[in-house]
Amino acid sequence: MPETANILAEMNERSREVFRRVVEGYLETGAPMGSRTLTRSLSEKVSAATIRNVMQDLEFLGLLDSPHVSAGRIPTELGLRMFVDGLLEVGDLTLADREKLEATVGGNNTDVAQKLDLLGSALSGVTQGASLVLAPKHEAPIKHIEFVQLASNKALVVLVFADGHVENRIFTPPPGQTPSSMREAANFLNALAEGKTVTEIRRLMETEVRERRQEIDQLAQELIASGAAIWENEGARTERLIVRGRSHLLETGGESEEMERIRTLFDDLERKRDITEFLELTEEGDGVRIFIGSENKLFSLSGSSLVVSPYMNADRKIIGAVGVIGPTRLNYGRIVPIVDYTAQLVGKLISDQA
Structure with a gap:
């Protein structure tokens, strides 16, 4: 500072x-x-x-x-x-501390979540503080998705993966969403989620949005060419197709089959845009798994300290963090190298399992 x-x-x-x-x-x-x-x-x-x-x-x-x-x-x-x-003079990691930490990630057990849990417990035992391990988000085929509104600006997505893993993420939904619109989005996604990851579902929805937009453009082209209609805010979320000579917008009227078809496509486009945004926010959402090595009451105390270090995957991208929470009277010189080494262990563990 x-x-x-x-x-x-x-x-x-x-x-x-x-x-x-x-x-x-x-x-x-x-x-x-x-x-x-x-x-x-x-x-x-x-x-x-x-x-x-x-x-x-x-x-x-x-x-x-x-x-x-x-x-x-x-x-x-x-x-x-x-x-x-x-x-601060940072000390060296002792052999005893190193061995205690390394013992948790050895062996034939390939369950990464269990190893992270054990490593969090070992980190807590070595430092005598509350440990946390923020694990990377799970990327596996989805079995079920559920959205739960927590407040006007907060929502929870529950992701049930095909391998049995369950993950909760908190995100800020697009403005104007209601519990019923969230249920509708979840129902739509669950109909096509099986066997696909969140990223794959999002890409599929982006393709759907492009296709609906192309259909609207094709159907509206003749109306615009003849001067019967014009675009307002074309390409934006607030775009409208205004029919000339009428006092109302397309979505409130129109007798021809073409106009009815365009109105239906507009509704479908808007819904899929909302669902695509839901998926983008879900991927970015907070609330990844936290493994606590000891009582976490210190989180709520103002007189607590956190020593934290990020860890990276094989591509040198930061994907999570490990840390120790304790009173401000921590032995920082000893704990800093312990947390740093634990972060290296977690990074190697994640990279080896990729």
Whole structure:
């Protein structure tokens, strides 16, 4: 962060060392650090009064705080941020930690979900924090799709795959959608979903949209050529075919079979556009599987920290992340290499199974 980097750059050596000692002491013991304790550990021999003055300056900068009037100092969230960004010394991954993590992905078990679950539990055990593994979205033939409206701007799609895997994703539906329109979209998709992935269904729907558009263009061409009709907003979602000499639009009238056919195609085009958009939003939706290695109550606490690292597939594309959640008093220097190595393990596991 630029703000903390500037503060750190402007601090003198004494202030920097006092700050580092306070943070390291707090991370190790969880207790406030007092001036008398610091006098015994600083490289420069100074009085307790001098250290108190330095700590007061650091408190003024928002880096330290005093839990009680007569107590020592602890780092604030800003102080921890600056320490992690500029002063943290990351250690090496120990052999014991490496072996515990590697043991979960070995063996003949080919169930990736189970291995990720075991790896999340191992990560939690090694770090003594809550672990999470965000797995890549499942890409297999669909057996059933269900849309559930959660709020006016939130919906849930339940994907049941042919291999028995079930996945929930949350997305923001197109404006104006209702529970009945979502049921209709799900019914339509389930009629053609069997044996196809979400991506394949979306491509099929895109083809359907193009074909309906071509039919409309062919039927409307003669009307437009004769001057009987004109396009308004052609190609846009709000496009309309306006029949000249009438006070109403095509969808509210028209006696000929051609106009009736165009009106039907317009309705079909709009419905399939909506379904195509549903599928696009489903593919992008949040809510991929989360494996928790320990109690997740820390998610709701403001005083918690998350150490997270993305992982990549064989094409070097980021497809998920692993992390550890715990109190702000985490041993960051130890946990950072553990999370980093776990991310490498998950990336290799996913690539090997592809």
